């Protein structure tokens with residue numbers, strides 16, 4: 217069965233027809249061409265597909281697109297661009313928290329969700345917030361340092 221759904225994605229309203237069973241991840245990647253969210257496990261275990269839904273991190277592989285009807289979505293494409301990176305993106309580069317990059321969009325969006333709720337997290341709080349995001353390359357230390365550094369920078373400018 218097809219449904220017409222409308223969402224605000226990265227600040228722009230999108231209305232599309234989707235099948236009832238289409239995942240939010242497939243909708244974003246295949247129907248809208250927003251390939252920043254990655255398909256890793258496709259079963260809610262790796263966090264590579266995380267996007268923000270009304271400001272909260274969600275595994276987009278585990279949601280149907282129709283469930284996001286009427287919601288605001290932010291993907292990594294809506295965060296910064298190469299000439300004006302978001303502070304979290306800058307901190308990931310500074311701390312070498314990106315290697316292959318597969319986990320990076322999900323890590324950054326989860327971090328953004330955390331910092332929106334808690335602008336001064338402890339290391340443990342960062343680790344807990346990112347516990348659902350797997351990285352096979354970095355060993356996590358640089359990622360945690362990057363998030364703490366970005367939090368400090370964001371507090372300074374706010």
Ligand code: FES
Pocket residue numbers: 254255256257258259260261262263264265266275276277278
């Ligand atoms: S692809 Fe969604 S959690 Fe792994």
Ligand code: FES
Pocket residue numbers: 313314315316317318319320350351352353354
């Ligand atoms: S940088 Fe490769 S999986 Fe995290």
